[in-house]
Amino acid sequence: MDWSAVFGAGAIIPWLNAGIRLAMPTACAAAGETFAERAGVLNLGLEGMMLGGALASFLVSLDTGSTWIGFLAAPVVGALMALAMGLFTVKLKAEQVVTGITLVLLASSFTSFLYQELFEIQAAPPRIDRLPVVAIPILRDIPVVGPILFTQNVLVYVTVALIVLVWFLLFRTRFGLEARAVGESPVAADSNGVSVDRVRMLALMISGAMAGVGGGVLVIAQLGFYQDQVTAGRGWIAIALVYFSRWNPIWALGGALLFGVVDALQLRIQAAGGGFHNPIPFEVFQALPYLVTLGVLILAAKRQRRVGQPAALGIPYEKEAHA
Amino acid sequence: MKRARSIALLFALSLVIVACSEKAPANDGTSDGEGKLVKVALILPNAKDDFTWNQQAYEGAIAAEEAGSFQLDWVDNVGQDASSFIPVAERYAQEGYDLIIAHTFDYGEPVKQLAEKYPDVNWTWAGSGLPEDLMENVAAYEQPFYEGSFLAGILMAGASPNGKIGAIGGFDIPACHSMVEGFYAGARLLNPDIKFEATYLGTWFDPAKEKEAALAMYDAGVDIIGVCGVPTGIIEAAKEANKGMVGYVNEQESAAPENVLTSVAWNTQLTWETMAKDVADGTFRPGKAYHVGLAVGGIQVALNPEYKDQPNAEAMTLYDEVLAKVKAGEFEIPYIPEGSAEDVQVSI
Numbered sequence: 001m002d003w004s005a006v007f008g009a010g011a012i013i014p015w016l017n018a019g020i021r022l023a024m025p026t027a028c029a030a031a032g033e034t035f036a037e038r039a040g041v042l043n044l045g046l047e048g049m050m051l052g053g054a055l056a057s058f059l060v061s062l063d064t065g066s067t068w069i070g071f072l073a074a075p076v077v078g079a080l081m082a083l084a085m086g087l088f089t090v091k092l093k094a095e096q097v098v099t100g101i102t103l104v105l106l107a108s109s110f111t112s113f114l115y116q117e118l119f120e121i122q123a124a125p126p127r128i129d130r131l132p133v134v135a136i137p138i139l140r141d142i143p144v145v146g147p148i149l150f151t152q153n154v155l156v157y158v159t160v161a162l163i164v165l166v167w168f169l170l171f172r173t174r175f176g177l178e179a180r181a182v183g184e185s186p187v188a189a190d191s192n193g194v195s196v197d198r199v200r201m202l203a204l205m206i207s208g209a210m211a212g213v214g215g216g217v218l219v220i221a222q223l224g225f226y227q228d229q230v231t232a233g234r235g236w237i238a239i240a241l242v243y244f245s246r247w248n249p250i251w252a253l254g255g256a257l258l259f260g261v262v263d264a265l266q267l268r269i270q271a272a273g274g275g276f277h278n279p280i281p282f283e284v285f286q287a288l289p290y291l292v293t294l295g296v297l298i299l300a301a302k303r304q305r306r307v308g309q310p311a312a313l314g315i316p317y318e319k320e321a322h323a
Numbered sequence: 324m325k326r327a328r329s330i331a332l333l334f335a336l337s338l339v340i341v342a343c344s345e346k347a348p349a350n351d352g353t354s355d356g357e358g359k360l361v362k363v364a365l366i367l368p369n370a371k372d373d374f375t376w377n378q379q380a381y382e383g384a385i386a387a388e389e390a391g392s393f394q395l396d397w398v399d400n401v402g403q404d405a406s407s408f409i410p411v412a413e414r415y416a417q418e419g420y421d422l423i424i425a426h427t428f429d430y431g432e433p434v435k436q437l438a439e440k441y442p443d444v445n446w447t448w449a450g451s452g453l454p455e456d457l458m459e460n461v462a463a464y465e466q467p468f469y470e471g472s473f474l475a476g477i478l479m480a481g482a483s484p485n486g487k488i489g490a491i492g493g494f495d496i497p498a499c500h501s502m503v504e505g506f507y508a509g510a511r512l513l514n515p516d517i518k519f520e521a522t523y524l525g526t527w528f529d530p531a532k533e534k535e536a537a538l539a540m541y542d543a544g545v546d547i548i549g550v551c552g553v554p555t556g557i558i559e560a561a562k563e564a565n566k567g568m569v570g571y572v573n574e575q576e577s578a579a580p581e582n583v584l585t586s587v588a589w590n591t592q593l594t595w596e597t598m599a600k601d602v603a604d605g606t607f608r609p610g611k612a613y614h615v616g617l618a619v620g621g622i623q624v625a626l627n628p629e630y631k632d633q634p635n636a637e638a639m640t641l642y643d644e645v646l647a648k649v650k651a652g653e654f655e656i657p658y659i660p661e662g663s664a665e666d667v668q669v670s671i
Contacts, residue, residue, distance in 0.1 A: 005543045014542050018535050025531075112370050112400055121372045121382070124578030125555060222531050227555055228370040232529035264535060267522060271489070271539040276521040277663050282495045286525030 005272035006265070015268050016148045016261060021222060023253075023260025024159050025050070025214040025231070029238035030245065030252035031163040032210025035170055036082075038247055039203035040183035040312040044100025045085050046211045047235025048107030053078040053212025054219045055111045058226035059118070061128040070128065071155070071216050078212020079205040081107065086201045093316035104235070112228050125225035131155055155221040159213060160253070166210065167249040179203050183310030186317040196317045211235065244297045247308035258296060263289040360394040361422060361599045364415040366408065367399040368427040369528075375553055375572045380426050382573075383591030390592075393599040396420070405433040416441040422602045424595065425449070428498075434461060445607050447598055451497065452612025462610035464594050466498060468571075469505035470617040470656045471587035472549055474624040474645060475569050476509025478585055480517045481638020482567065482630065483546040489520040491536050492551035493527040497660035499551035502587070506549040506569075508657055508664035512671065513641050520545055530556035534563075541566045546632075547584055558583065567630065580629040588623045590615070617649050617656065645671060 005011055029046050036043040043049075053074035061070025085103050088094040119126060131154050139150040170176040178199050181189040186196045214234065219226050237259070238252075245251035266285040269275070275282050363384070371381040377399060388395040401411050408430050415423050416437060425434045425448040434448045438461045450456040450463030457463060472490075479488045490506050492499035503521050510517045520543065522536045533556030537548055541560065547567035550557055554571045561568040561582040570576065570586030594615040601607040615621030626634065626642075634642075648654035648671065657667050 002543075011542065014538075018538065022532070022535055109400070116370065116372060119372065121378060123573065123575065124374065124558070218531055223534065223556065223559060225530075225555065225559070227530055227553075228373060229528060230530055232526065232532070263532075264539070267532075267536045267539040268543070270522040271520055271536070271543040271545070273520055273543075275523065276519065277665070282523040283525070286523065 001269075001273045001278070003272070006268045006274075011268070013144070013147045015264055017152070018264035018267070019257065019261030020148070020152060020156060021260070022263050023256040024156055024221070025218045026234045026238045026241065026259065027163060027253045027256035028159050028214035028217060029207075029211040029235055030241040030256055031166050031249035032207035032214075033238055033242045034245060034247050034249045034252050035166055035179065035210075036203045036207035037242055037313055038170060038183045038310055039179040039200050040186060040310050040315065040317070041086075041089060041200050041204050041207075042096045042100065042314040043082065043085070043204055043207045043211075044097055044239065045081065045103035045107070046100075046207070046238055047231060047233065048104040049078045049081045049208045049211035050215035050218075050231040050235045050238075051107050051111050051229070052081050052215065054215030054230050055115065055226055056212070057216035058128060058219045061220065062126060067129050067131050067220055071131070071213075071220050074212040074216025074220075075209035076212070078215070079209040081212075082205045082208025083201070085208070086204045089316065090197050090200045090204065093318050096314050096316070108229065115226065115228060125227055127225050128220070130224040131221055153221040155217050159217055162210065162213060163249055163253050166206065169206070170249060175199070175202070180310070182317075183312055186312050190317075190319065196319075200317070211238070214238070241293075244293060244300075246300070247310065255293065255296075259289045259293050262292045359603075360391070361603050362420045363393045363395050363422045363424065363595065363599055364412075364420040365395065365397040365424045365595075366401055366411055366415075366426060366430070367397065368401055368403045368408075368429065369399065371397075371399040373528075373553060374555055374575070374578075377426070379572045379589055380424075380591050383589075383593075384424075384595055386592045387595050387599070390596075392592075392596045393422075393603075403427060403429045405430070408433050409437065412437055413441075416444045421445060422447065422599055422607075424598075431456060431463075445602050445610075447610070447613075450612075452614070457610045457612065459609050460607075462598065462607065462613060464598065464613040464615065466589065467614060467616035467622055468498065468551070468587050468589070469501040469658055470649070471589075471622040471624045472502045472505035472569075473509035473512075473656045474617065474642060475549060475585050475587055476506040476511075477513050477638055477642045477645065478624075478626055478634045479506065479547045479549065479567075479569065480510035480513040481634030481641075482584055482632045483517070484632060485518075485544050485546050486514065486516065487518040487520070487544050488547045488549070489522070489540045489545040490549040490551065491522045491524065491533065491540070491557060493524055493553075495523045499523070501658050501660045502551045503549070504659035504662075504664040504667075505656070508659065508667060508669055509645075511664060512645075512669055513638055524552065528553050530559070533557050534560045537561065537568070538564060549587070565631070567632070574625075576627040576629070580627065581631045583627055584630045584634075585624050585626050588625075590621050590623060593619070593621050617646070618652065641671070 056077035057070040057074040060073035061067045088099045134154045136150040140146040241255040244255040266288040367377045422445045447462040490503040507519045537557040537560035541564040549569040550571040574586045576583045
């Protein structure tokens with residue numbers, strides 16, 4: 001095992017860069033999910049909305065020839081899917097868990113179907129131009145930090161800005177206050193003149209848009225092609241990260257980064273001789289990001305139990321019942 | 324009231340899902356007139372356009388149908404689990420298909436259950452060919468990728484400027500383990516000092532993670548990566564880093580002509596035709612393990628002449644020698660389902 005290939009001076013920057021790349025799609029979806037859950041809506045459809053955003057951004061990029069226009073399609077489709085879900089969970093008060101899982105199944109089947117209808121079977125996936133890596137002047141010259149934080153795909157900056165925006169909306173605006181009120185005590189919010197359904201619907205759409213962006217980042221910034229089920233379960237990890245983050249978008253970003261950096265680390269340890277023909281089973285490496293994230297979660301929970309969990313999370317609000 | 328209405332709507336929605344995900348078997352009853360072709364049903368767990376496992380099975384079956392080898396119906400995206408497989412397979416059994424191909428290792432248990440219930444139907448699945456995997460009417464077709472990876476390993480060692488190669492697999496199961504050790508064993512036959520690394524991802528399918536795993540390997544000095552799993556993310560990494568990789572199941576050279584050294588290609592057409600012919604001849608039973616490997620062209624490894632660093636002459640000589648001896652039955656490529664290629668003596 002050659003540890004310098006993992007932790008050596010030349011190796012740390014590519015490692016942390018890989019960690020950021022692995023983290024961003026999940027971070028986006030998780031940050032959006034915190035908003036919906038703060039408003040009391042459990043959006044289990046995240047994986048489906050990511051898939052929808054991924055396919056939409058790919059198709060629009062291919063069709064228009066502009067990856068930027070393709071990127072814009074991702075939040076639009078994600079938000080529309082959330083709107084459809086909201087019709088059931090917010091307007092019709094349907095069970096949120098069942099609706100969310102149904103949406104994932106529907107999106108997973110429909111994206112498969114649509115892709116197969118649009119593209120002949122071929123030897124390699126059709127490609128789009130990936131958005132470029134952009135080094136930010138001056139900041140990129142800071143030693144170590146510059147090449148890691150300020151030499152990234154342009155969408156990394158965009159998504160970090162969006163996550164900060166979600167945090168700002170949630171904790172620094174009137175709308176965010178209403179959303180949190182609706183998630184804690186919809187009855188009280190309602191009696192103060194807040195439209196519970198409207199606020200929950202918007203919150204759900206924000207989470208759908210962010211999930212769509214997550215899927216778009218995967219396809220547009222990282223792969224340059226679409227493949228069936230390309231999101232590979234990232235939506236579910238994002239939902240788990242919301243608990244980790246104690247319903248704070250910035251901590252969701254932090255949790256995703258921790259997960260991504262440890263995931264990148266285990267891949268690099270394996271590649272540098274850590275796994276092959278060694279007594280440590282490969283499963284240990286594969287489990288490492290989950291174990292570390294879980295460990296941090298437990299430590300955090302010891303200090304603050306479920307602080308931030310909205311009291312009305314997952315409970316449909318029916319006005320008549322309280323009239 | 325509202326709740327009742329939404330439950331009804333959800334039910335309707337779930338019907339849409341079922342309609343989307345399960346394609347009804349096509350109308351095969353219509354073409355009974357000509358000849359007596361064997362009726363084959365191919366059941367694929369995932370999308371038929373996955374560029375590898377499912378796609379190769381699909382393309383091989385279509386090619387066999389077009390060649391007039393059998394009559395075909397297929398269904399894809401069925402899912403890996405028994406509960407989604409059984410209703411689809413059962414419908415084919417009831418419709419009188421002669422041979423049902425269950426194209427994943429995960430279908431083994433349900434196939435054995437259904438084979439008892441439908442003793443007149445012939446079943447085959449992507450199993451390992453162990454005695455307990457077979458029944459009177461159940462065969463298994465092996466996927467001898469390790470034979471191809473051994474041959475590819477020779478080319479990899481001969482084309483690696485750093486003398487360092489590697490492999491990325493989904494899980495450390497016998498099919499992947501033997502393939503990964505196969506790359507290594509072949510490479511060692513050419514160059515006993517070759518360095519080798521392997522990464523297992525813990526998933527069969529995650530293109531973005533595969534790409535990161537491949538980039539990590541290239542950063543660690545690996546020149547060429549062999550694959551046991553979906554290769555699209557690794558092709559992408561090879562192009563980005565301008566390094567090499569070896570395609571898996573399908574021929575992937577056209578995706579990146581300068582970066583795909585060769586592919587461990589599986590000729591599923593031959594595999595399907597071999598089994599369908601046995602059904603037609605009445606020799607399918609008792610079910611056996613089909614090993615349609617390198618010797619008969621079931622596995623093919625051809626050097627891509629456009630690859631950026633062509634293998635050296637010694638590698639090509641050894642490649643030709645091994646291939647000729649395998650075809651002549653004079654050399655058997657080692658199967659290493661566990662343990663290390665370093666502990667296996669190979670002499671040609």
